[in-house]
Amino acid sequence: MSETATRSIGLGVATAFAALIGWLYARQPQTIAQVTGGLSAVVGAYAVDEQSFEDALRFFRNDQFVEARMAFDRADPAVRDARTQFYIAYSYYRQGWGRTYHDDRLYADGLTAIDRAMALAPAGRLVVDDPNLGMHTPEEVKAELLAGLRVDASDFNPLRVFRTRK
Amino acid sequence: MTAAREALVLPNVFLVVLLIGGLRIGRTITLIPPSPYVLLLGLLLIRVAVQSGVLSPDRLLASTRSTLANANGAVVLVTLWLAAAQALAVLIPDSGVPRLAFNVFFLILLLNTAAASPDRQRLLRSFAVTFGGAFVLKFVVLHGLSAPGQGAFKRALLALVDNVTAGALIQEVPHPIAAYAAFLTIGLFLIGLLLLPHREPPIRYELPPEYRLGR
Numbered sequence: 270m271s272e273t274a275t276r277s278i279g280l281g282v283a284t285a286f287a288a289l290i291g292w293l294y295a296r297q298p299q300t301i302a303q304v305t306g307g308l309s310a311v312v313g314a315y316a317v318d319e320q321s322f323e324d325a326l327r328f329f330r331n332d333q334f335v336e337a338r339m340a341f342d343r344a345d346p347a348v349r350d351a352r353t354q355f356y357i358a359y360s361y362y363r364q365g366w367g368r369t370y371h372d373d374r375l376y377a378d379g380l381t382a383i384d385r386a387m388a389l390a391p392a393g394r395l396v397v398d399d400p401n402l403g404m405h406t407p408e409e410v411k412a413e414l415l416a417g418l419r420v421d422a423s424d425f426n427p428l429r430v431f432r433t434r435k
Numbered sequence: 436m437t438a439a440r441e442a443l444v445l446p447n448v449f450l451v452v453l454l455i456g457g458l459r460i461g462r463t464i465t466l467i468p469p470s471p472y473v474l475l476l477g478l479l480l481i482r483v484a485v486q487s488g489v490l491s492p493d494r495l496l497a498s499t500r501s502t503l504a505n506a507n508g509a510v511v512l513v514t515l516w517l518a519a520a521q522a523l524a525v526l527i528p529d530s531g532v533p534r535l536a537f538n539v540f541f542l543i544l545l546l547n548t549a550a551a552s553p554d555r556q557r558l559l560r561s562f563a564v565t566f567g568g569a570f571v572l573k574f575v576v577l578h579g580l581s582a583p584g585q586g587a588f589k590r591a592l593l594a595l596v597d598n599v600t601a602g603a604l605i606q607e608v609p610h611p612i613a614a615y616a617a618f619l620t621i622g623l624f625l626i627g628l629l630l631l632p633h634r635e636p637p638i639r640y641e642l643p644p645e646y647r648l649g650r
Contacts, residue, residue: 272438273503275438275439275442275505276442276504276506276507277440277503278439279438279439279441279442279443279446279507279510280441280442280503280510282443282446282447282508283442283443283446283447283450283510283514286446286447287450287514289518290450290453290454292467293454293466294457294466297465298463299463300521304516315586368451373496
C-alpha cells in the first residue's frame with residue numbers, strides 16, 4: 270500500500286473514531302443495545318419492534334401499565350423512538366393519576382420520559398393520533414405531569430374528585 | 436517512523452486511551468470528558484515530553500512534509516494531548532482530600548520534571564514509576580480503605596491516615612472492572628509515549644587518544 274493511501278486511511282479512521290467517541294460522550298448510552306440503536310438511528314436505519322409495540326399498546330389500553338412499559342422497552346431498546354417514549358410517559362401519567370392524589374414518583378418518571386420524547390421528536394414536534402388518548406402531544410402530557418407535581422390551591426378543591434383521567 | 440505508525444497506530448492508541456479512560460463504571464456507566472484542569476496538565480506533560488526528546492514535533496509538523504502528512508501529525512498531537520489529560524484524570528481520585536492532593540502532586544511533579552529536564556529514557560522511566568505508583572495508591576490503597584468491611588490492612592491504614600485527612604479519605608467504590616480499565620488506559624498511554632517520534636540523542640565522537648590535546 271502506498272504511503273498516501275495509508276495516510277488517507279489513517280486520517281479517515283481517526284476522524285471516524287473521534288466522531289464515535291464524541292457521540293458516546295454526548296449520548297452516554299448505558300447498554301450495547303443503546304449504542305447499536307443510536308448508531309443505527311444516525312444512519313436512519315433504526316426501527317422499533319412493531320410486534321412488541323403492538324403488545325405494549327394492548328397492555329396500555331388494558332391499564333396494565335407495568336407490563337406495557339416492559340413491552341415498550343422491548344420495542345425501543347435503544348430509547349430512540351419519540352412515539353414509544355411518549356406512550357411510556359403516558360403510562361406513568363395514567364398509572365400515577367388518582368382522583369384525590371397523584372403519585373409523585375410515577376409522575377417524576379413520566380416527566381423524564383416525556384422530556385426524552387420531546388428531545389427525540391423530529392424538529393421537537395410530535396402528534397400521536399390515537400383516539401384512546403385524551404392528550405396527543407408531549408406538551409399536553411408534560412403540562413399535566415407538571416401540574417400533578419405542583420402543590421397549589423386547586424389541590425384542595427373538593428370538586429377535583431369529579432375530574433377525569435385523560 | 437513509518438506512515439502506518441503515525442497515521443494509524445498512534446492516533447488510535449491515544450483515542451482508545453481517551454475512550455477507556457473516560458469510563459466510570461459504578462451503578463451506571465458514564466463517560467467523563469477530561470476536565471479543564473487535567474487538560475492543562477496534559478499540555479504540561481506534552482511540554483515535558485518535547486523538552487526531553489520523547490516527542491519531536493518537527494517530525495510530525497513541518498513545512499517540508501506534505502499537507503496529508505501534516506494532517507496526520509496534527510491528529511497525533513491533538514490525540515496525544517487528550518489522551519495525556521485522560522490518563523492523568525484516571526489516576527486522580529474522585530473526591531475529597533485525595534483528589535486535591537493528587538491534583539497538586541501532578542502539577543508539582545510536571546513542573547519539577549520540566550525543571551530537571553531529563554532525557555527521553557529517564558522521562559519514560561519516571562512516567563512509568565509515577566503512574567504506576569499513583570495507580571497503586573488510588574486503586575489498591577484508597578479503594579481498599581473505602582471498600583466495605585474491616586480487614587486488618589484497612590484498620591492499620593485508617594489508623595495511620597485518618598487524622599491527617601480529617602475523615603475525608605473515603606471514596607465511592609467503583610466496579611471491580613474499573614481498576615482493569617484504568618490499568619489498560621495507563622499501559623496503552625505509556626506504549627503510545629514510547630512509540631512517539633522522538634529526538635535522537637546527539638552523536639558524540641570520541642577522538643582516539645593520539646589526537647587528543649595535551650598528548
